[in-house]
Amino acid sequence: MRRPAEVTKAAILAAARERFATDGYEKATIRAIAADANIDPSMVMRYFGNKDRLFAAAAEFDLDLPDLNATPRDQVGTALVRHFLTRWQVDDALQILLRTGVTNEAAAERTRVVFAAQLGPLIIHLVGDPGQAQTRAALVASQMLGMALCRYILRFPPAVAMSDDEVIAWLSPTIQNYLTGERPDPH
Amino acid sequence: MRRPAEVTKAAILAAARERFATDGYEKATIRAIAADANIDPSMVMRYFGNKDRLFAAAAEFDLDLPDLNATPRDQVGTALVRHFLTRWQVDDALQILLRTGVTNEAAAERTRVVFAAQLGPLIIHLVGDPGQAQTRAALVASQMLGMALCRYILRFPPAVAMSDDEVIAWLSPTIQNYLTGERPDPH
DNA sequence: TCCCGAAGTCAACAGATGTTGGCCTACACT
């Protein structure tokens, strides 16, 4: 069973992503990951050093957000919701960030960085004021992550039962408002 | 150090709630809980049998939702947001449900039951159709849990920086819409 | 053909975890 190192490394990373996504940080054991990749646990250590560094390697993500400047300003909400929905279903990235970020501080930091670095700038382009933009980004994240949480992690039956189109129809106005709506005054 | 059993039991429960809230299910060890309660780990077993049953005992919650029939229909959103916000800050209930529910299936089930049993009926009172109501409940839960996630668990800086009043001002229209808004048609 | 480095395995370590059972020991009752 001889393979080039890169193939094995990739197999480990793939297995690690799957485990982190479904089990969270602590329950995703190196032994289980190694078993999934059909190698000895010590190989994981050889290639990644330790569990923390394995996670760091497995959780390097690009949310691959769309260019919202290309879409009409009043459809920006729908575009973002639709994008997040497919993003969630297409790979494990968001699932990993959520499942691990809740109980592991390093993972939480990673989640913060990913969102700040990728969702932030996108919204700054849309709104002028950067301070405002950060707040709006947090609001968008709260609704998108919250729906993902209910639908894919906690599996609330009504959330699971909704069709993608229903979700889009309900969430789009919310996201649109968070993005381009007037700032409400707290009284 | 002799105490009536009920006092010890209560001390264990309190310590367990705190640990489950901050560490999640797997990282909250019986030994740590016992140490917090100043007793031997075996006492936990004597009183609760095993870790699963300890969790079940520690996660019996009443969301204590307000009677929305007493508030004007157009302020129902604000009332709910305000309630969840204080609920989150006043005790560990929601924090426990979120932190454990993400990585532990039994805890996820508990979260589903708590929300279905307590948020569901409240909304059925507000909307006629029970099927509709479940969907609306899921939408409300998604936004409330999502904001809690960003603010208290992942600690997104902009979400943490928002004042309670700002959060209320932003989320209320969303929740109001999920509760009493017209059903959008997915096309 | 030989051989050296890289790919892979094996066995074990130290520590942590849930859980068990035996043993004290204080105290309310007779």
Add this chain to the structure above:
DNA sequence: AGTGTAGGCCAACATCTGTTGACTTCGGGA
């Protein structure tokens, strides 16, 4: 004063965890 019981502690178990180091084996270049 004697005693039974209930609150509490201690030591140990089997298992799992991350991690380490020594060993084997394949395969390409000299």
